[in-house]
Amino acid sequence: MNESFISKKTPEGLPFVGAPMFPPRWFMPYDVIIQLVMTLVSMGIAIYALRGFRWVKESSLYHLYLAFAILAIGFFANGLTLSIDFITRTPGPHPPSPMLFMDLGFMIYYVASIVAYGILVYAYFKNVRNASMATAVFGVFLTATAPFMESIIIVLLFGIVFAQLIHLTIHTSRSSILVCSSFALILVSNILILISDAGSEDLYVIGKLLQLVAFCALLLILLEVRRPE
Amino acid sequence: MSPKAPSLKYRSKGRIFADILRAVKQDGSAKPTHILYKANLSHDRLTKYLTLLEDSELLTKTVVDDKAEYSITTKGEQFLMEFRRMEQFADAFGLEI
Numbered sequence: 001m002n003e004s005f006i007s008k009k010t011p012e013g014l015p016f017v018g019a020p021m022f023p024p025r026w027f028m029p030y031d032v033i034i035q036l037v038m039t040l041v042s043m044g045i046a047i048y049a050l051r052g053f054r055w056v057k058e059s060s061l062y063h064l065y066l067a068f069a070i071l072a073i074g075f076f077a078n079g080l081t082l083s084i085d086f087i088t089r090t091p092g093p094h095p096p097s098p099m100l101f102m103d104l105g106f107m108i109y110y111v112a113s114i115v116a117y118g119i120l121v122y123a124y125f126k127n128v129r130n131a132s133m134a135t136a137v138f139g140v141f142l143t144a145t146a147p148f149m150e151s152i153i154i155v156l157l158f159g160i161v162f163a164q165l166i167h168l169t170i171h172t173s174r175s176s177i178l179v180c181s182s183f184a185l186i187l188v189s190n191i192l193i194l195i196s197d198a199g200s201e202d203l204y205v206i207g208k209l210l211q212l213v214a215f216c217a218l219l220l221i222l223l224e225v226r227r228p229e
Numbered sequence: 230m231s232p233k234a235p236s237l238k239y240r241s242k243g244r245i246f247a248d249i250l251r252a253v254k255q256d257g258s259a260k261p262t263h264i265l266y267k268a269n270l271s272h273d274r275l276t277k278y279l280t281l282l283e284d285s286e287l288l289t290k291t292v293v294d295d296k297a298e299y300s301i302t303t304k305g306e307q308f309l310m311e312f313r314r315m316e317q318f319a320d321a322f323g324l325e326i
Contacts, residue, residue: 052315052318178321221321
């Protein structure tokens with residue numbers, strides 16, 4: 001029951017270089033639901049930021065819109081391919097073909113996440129050179145020691161949380177604490193998913209649940225700011 | 230010890246729009262000199278922004294005794310409300326507008 005749907009090793013037992021962290025099969029339907037929730041929340045934030053950009057023509061709002069719209073595409077592609085693979089495939093070892101439909105979904109998710117978090121990091125750090133340097137140093141350390149794609153996402157999330165912590169020291173509000181906590185949770189969840197590569201499925205599941213909690217917190221913020229005055 | 234100079238902060242176009250609209254809204258209608266003082270703008274920049282706000286239908290201009298007076302439109306009020314919301318939204322994400 002707890003066996004991974006798809007092994008991260010090829011039939012010959014060699015590690016599949018660059019393989020994403022796959023969920024255990026029993027968790028796949030829940031994973032799809034989580035991806036769907038994150039897609040909807042990301043779309044909600046993107047649409048709201050776009051509406052704001054149309055009114056006040058601020059580039060930071062456009063960056064927020066772009067980042068969350070791209071994140072939504074990544075989550076949707078991941079959820080869609082996961083669900084199709086879950087429905088159409090029977091449990092078993094990784095087929096010889098290295099590029100599965102689900103692999104493609106994960107690849108879209110990773111690329112979308114990197115681009116989206118990259119845009120957010122740019123929005124935060126376009127005027128702060130020192131903070132960018134700190135993130136870059138952390139990035140070099142991490143990418144040298146962990147899988148590439150997930151590492152880039154963690155580095156970018158580290159930068160986002162770092163920028164939000166700086167903002168919190170200047171201006172603290174309930175919303176900014178909640179958003180900072182959400183991104184910190186997303187960072188922790190990505191670290192757990194990265195560690196789960198070493199063989200612990202529980203860490204993958206905990207990581208995904210933390211992501212769900214983080215996006216629910218972001219949904220709270222969205223509902224709060226949309227409330228009529 | 231010399232007095233500390235006030236920190237100069239970049240104001241975006243949206244924020245300048247909001248500052249002008251707030252200045253006008255405070256008194257119902259306002260003369261350019263009043264707006265100039267309240268929104269902290271030079272004469273040239275104020276003239277440019279007032280034209281932009283008029284063109285965008287956020288302000289209306291009336292001339293009384295050869296003197297211009299500006300009042301906020303419904304669209305202008307809506308802009309101010311949206312700006313406040315977006316300020317709160319961007320601030321939650323640690324971004325400034």
